[in-house]
Amino acid sequence: MTQYVRDIMTGHPVTVEPLTSVRAVARLMRDQDLGAVLVTEGDRLRGLVSDRDLVVRALAEDGDPDDTTVAGACSEDLVTVGPDDTLDDAVRLMREHSVRRLPVVEDGRHPVGIVSLGDMAMERDERSALADISAARPNQ
Numbered sequence: 001m002t003q004y005v006r007d008i009m010t011g012h013p014v015t016v017e018p019l020t021s022v023r024a025v026a027r028l029m030r031d032q033d034l035g036a037v038l039v040t041e042g043d044r045l046r047g048l049v050s051d052r053d054l055v056v057r058a059l060a061e062d063g064d065p066d067d068t069t070v071a072g073a074c075s076e077d078l079v080t081v082g083p084d085d086t087l088d089d090a091v092r093l094m095r096e097h098s099v100r101r102l103p104v105v106e107d108g109r110h111p112v113g114i115v116s117l118g119d120m121a122m123e124r125d126e127r128s129a130l131a132d133i134s135a136a137r138p139n140q
Contacts, residue, residue, distance in 0.1 A: 008087065010116070013112070014032060015038045019071065021066050021070070022066075039071070043109070048103055053074060057072065058073040
């Protein structure tokens with residue numbers, strides 16, 4: 001049976017505007033237990049920022065987290081999938097582009113979710129180490 005991205009994606013993704021401070025995004029990620037948020041302008045997807053992006057592209061550059069905006073820390077050259085794409089297509093894209101998360105968009109630009117490598121692992125092999133780690137409660 002064919003499985004689709006919509007079946008396992010995290011819907012209603014958390015989004016921020018490009019001028020949101022790195023500190024505000026980091027707190028949002030902490031408070032909502034997120035590894036990534038989407039950066040949008042209006043209803044258009046502009047980028048994705050992960051917790052690693054905040055560290056490597058913002059904090060490691062000695063920027064003030066209150067003055068540095070997420071626009072400079074997010075990945076902008078995104079690979080996306082649609083909710084009606086198959087999981088096989090999503091896996092192929094993750095492999096080809098070496099990414100761990102894919103924004104899910106409708107009409108080529110409107111974000112409706114995120115699908116992650118952890119989501120795939122839990123769906124494909126719930127007994128795998130990655131599935132266990134992805135399903136575990138976060139460190140406090």
